[in-house]
Amino acid sequence: MTDEATPHADSSEERADLSHLVRERMAENRISLRALAAACIDPEDRDTGPLWTRGTLGNLLAGERVKPPRLPELRALAAGLRVPLRVIQDAAAAQFFGMDSVYSEDAQVRAMVHGFEDLSPEDRRKVLAIIETFRQS
Known part of the structure; x- marks a missing residue:
């Protein structure tokens, strides 16, 4: 490297x-x-x-x-x-x-979200809901 x-x-x-x-x-x-x-x-x-x-x-x-x-x-x-x-x-x-890793509740699905920590609590919940949707698929 x-x-x-x-x-x-x-x-x-x-x-x-x-x-x-x-x-x-x-x-x-x-x-x-x-x-x-x-x-x-x-x-x-x-x-x-x-x-x-x-x-x-x-x-x-x-x-x-x-x-x-x-x-x-x-x-x-x-x-x-x-x-x-x-x-x-x-x-x-x-x-x-600058990507934050966000996981589903069971850690089976991971999403990389730019600036997740800077999102409003409501927007964080929306991102988490999307991740959970993929986990349940």
């Missing part, structure tokens, strides 16, 4: 959901940047080796702009941090694209 600068969808509202998640999990697991980078191997393609460098992870933690990760990189980071892929995907979607 490279450290290329990539503009956020809305640069006026910088989010750091993935950065915070990585920092928290590193502390919980008592793992260094070097160890995390070595552990970030895509479980679906172990032959490619680690997909995150210590430098890229350091930049992510420092709030520097990094290129949004692709699915193999997200799987590798999930493996390295020992969290479900969905958790990493949600944090990356929030940080890089």
Whole structure:
């Protein structure tokens, strides 16, 4: 993964959901940047080796702009941090694209909604009703 600068969808509202998640999990697991980078191997393609460098992870933690990760990189980071892929995907979607993950009551249906947290309570209920409709289909 490279450290290329990539503009956020809305640069006026910088989010750091993935950065915070990585920092928290590193502390919980008592793992260094070097160890995390070595552990970030895509479980679906172990032959490619680690997909995150210590430098890229350091930049992510420092709030520097990094290129949004692709699915193999997200799987590798999930493996390295020992969290479900969905958790990493949600944090990356929030940080890089300003998208909030909204789930059905049973967590079987997920929708990505831009600015869900900024919606009025009534509009949030409408979004949740739509998600529940898909769950019941």
